[in-house]
Amino acid sequence: MPSFSILSASNNTFRNQRPDEKTILVVRKHWITLFGPMVFLIFFALLPFIASYFIYQVSWYDTITDLYWFIITVYFLILWVIFFGNLMIYSLNVIIVTNQRIIENHQQGLFKHTLNEMRLDKVQDITVEMNGVLANILNFGNILIQSAGTQNEFYFTKIPHPDKVKKTIMDARNECGSL
Amino acid sequence: MNNMSLDVITNNGSLISLIGFLVILILYLWYTFAIVYHFVRFGVGVRPKVLAFVFLVGSFILFVLMVDAYFTVDWTSLIETIITPPV
Known part of the structure; x- marks a missing residue:
């Protein structure tokens, strides 16, 4: 039913997306952040x-x-x-990796959020940290992305499958840089 | 003067309860709208839309139950019982 396709299919579009911009990855924090x-x-x-x-x-x-x-x-x-x-706060706290940039939406409350972005071609180094038994068992960790621009770094905490996220960002960066 | 105030409260028990109910209703509608709006407008992907749908369905069911429970209560006699000191 076309009217219910919104509940099953999505191109992961987002506000202020550019016309030639494609979403590669959408990442939310690990479910452990909701546990407490x-x-x-x-x-x-x-x-x-x-x-x-x-x-x-x-x-x-x-x-x-x-x-x-x-x-x-x-x-x-x-x-x-x-x-x-x-x-709502959990699902709106999201990291979006596109073919042009990395965008972090940090929802802090019902009407309070911050939006950061970093150009993909400025990404220089990505570090993954996984601290603790729980992090290793449940496979979540922190990602530090350092850039050459004025936005020096992004620090994302409690991200699921951080190794895969790192690889996806690096692949996207390499593809962006080769264009 | 105190007896007059208590009489006013007792005679308008239904009105007082209705005002309280309307306050709850306005707050509930405001937060429901804000949450659904945020899910649909700013959510990326399928998951926020599904959550918005589940939230709306659950809210509607709970709201209907709340309205039904509200009209079951005899507010006038309840307020009278609370205000009138025991003999």
Whole structure:
């Protein structure tokens, strides 16, 4: 169905993309960055069920049953918005590698973000760091990209498959430089 | 004067609860719009669009449940019970 193709197919286009610019790679942080907030949210999501076990046993529960369920629905609605607010920030924190530049969108809040970019032909050196047991098991790490331009370096943290990302950027840089 | 204030609150229990509900509704609509807008407008690739869709569906379901729960509560007698001191 054409109207639902947006949910299955994408050319990874982005705002301010140039007409002759093609997206090569889109990278988001490793899912481990969401682990902490999600644990908190799951805990808060279970709280009403734990509370209801104790509330059911009080004698005046029957008088506030309807109010209790109204408060629960508002509570879960707020949790739902907070959950997807976190997911929004996670999914908008993105590194885009095109055939011309590397763009980093750093979403810091609902209405706060920074946008950095570096020309691909200015990339000089890429360093990958993988520190710790968890990073090696789950295959995520930090990438330092140094350039010759005024934007001296990019430092991306907790990137999945950093070796592959490094290779993709280097290949794109070499192809860009050979044109 | 205090008794008059309590009477005003008791007699307008439904109105007070409606105002509170509208405040929650406006905040919810604002944050829902902002999140969906950011997902669709600034999201790159398929994943943000899928998340926006899931968020909208879940929000709608929870919103309907919240409205249903709101109209189940007898706000006037509830506020009266809270305000009226026990004998």
